[in-house]
Amino acid sequence: MPDCQAYQWSAKDKFVYFLVLIPFLIGFIGSLILMGKITIFLPMIVIILVLAINVLQAGCCVGCPYRGKYCPALFGVYLGNVFSTWFYKEREFDQKFFDRNANIAETLLGVVVILTSYFLWTINWIYAVAYVLLAALHMMLFILVICPKCSYNDTCPAGVLSCKLMGRRKRVV
Secondary structure (H helix, E strand, C coil), X not given: CCCCCCCCCCHHHHHHHHHHHHHHHHHHHHXXXXXXXXXXXXXXXXXXXXXXXXXXXXXXXXCXXXXXXXXXXXXXXXXXXXXXXXXXXXCCXXXXXXXXXXXXXXXXXXXXXXXXXXXXXXXXXHHHHHHHHHHHHHHHHHHHHHHHHCCCCCCCHHHHXXXXXXXXXXXXX
């Protein structure tokens, strides 16, 4: 568990995060628009799944020093931070609860990527490839640039992966 001396995100960090978020935003918004040309129900299903991911992520935010504050979130899962203070206000950190919510949220994220890629493929395979590449670029940049500064990188799956990839030890509390 991180201590109360969490890294404070600067204005420069927030700007860098915005830049890291651009590939995701292009892929996400673009895919919703394109899938909306097939039927309005596809973007609605994706948005509902993303909201479900945010609710599950909210359970993972319990114990995070950024809970209820600014938090750069992988794949733009901002609402998890806010939802955590609503849905899990009195809850204490529990590793089993965290792991369960993280695993289900990651699975749903996979479903969103596969579902979106499939329907983009039906329009034009280039859209599907572009979507996956944009998501991968966002994730790679996030793990390389944002995760190393985060005070929750010893708990969050992306942070743990970042520490392993970059040959760093987890943050010591």
